[in-house]
Amino acid sequence: MKLAIGNDHVAIEMKKEIQAFLEAKGIEVINVGTDEPGRFDYPISGYKVGKLVASGEVDGGVLICGTGVGISLAANKVDGVRCCVCSEPYSAKLSKMHNNSNIIAFGARVVGVELAKMIVEEWLNAEFEGGRHQRRVDMIMEIQDTQELEAAK
Numbered sequence: 391m392k393l394a395i396g397n398d399h400v401a402i403e404m405k406k407e408i409q410a411f412l413e414a415k416g417i418e419v420i421n422v423g424t425d426e427p428g429r430f431d432y433p434i435s436g437y438k439v440g441k442l443v444a445s446g447e448v449d450g451g452v453l454i455c456g457t458g459v460g461i462s463l464a465a466n467k468v469d470g471v472r473c474c475v476c477s478e479p480y481s482a483k484l485s486k487m488h489n490n491s492n493i494i495a496f497g498a499r500v501v502g503v504e505l506a507k508m509i510v511e512e513w514l515n516a517e518f519e520g521g522r523h524q525r526r527v528d529m530i531m532e533i534q535d536t537q538e539l540e541a542a543k
């Protein structure tokens with residue numbers, strides 16, 4: 391498995407911890423985030439991880455900023471991305487099982503590193519259930535692709 395990881399200046403240490411956590415599981419991790427001191431605009435990492443995921447170059451992505459919000463907003467502007475901000479493992483798991491999330495995001499100012507590892511673990515281990523959830527995910531992608539939703543007409 392290959393994942394991309396990205397972060398801003400708030401989340402450098404947590405990014406390193408999560409990258410090491412993933413690599414210890416034998417997962418290849420492409421780091422596109424910042425490791426340098428100084429402010430770093432989170433949309434850059436959100437965009438880069440989003441593109442890697444949407445192109446299929448990686449199997450999924452992890453994004454971390456202060457809250458997880460800004461970086462997920464940026465990633466979700468890339469076509470094909472379904473990035474979910476989750477501050478606990480249950481939502482992370484369900485974001486894959488029901489929403490087929492392909493990027494998980496969280497905030498280094500919101501969760502501690504051990505909770506972040508649990509979030510990532512649950513997300514990694516979950517599988518999309520398809521079925522009725524596929525129809526709803528298809529609707530989300532219809533909104534992205536057409537800016538319309540037949541079912542709402």
Ligand code: RB5
Nearest residue numbers: 400455456457459460461
């Ligand atoms: C940076 O100060 C902060 O705005 C960023 O890390 C993130 O929380 C944005 O959503």
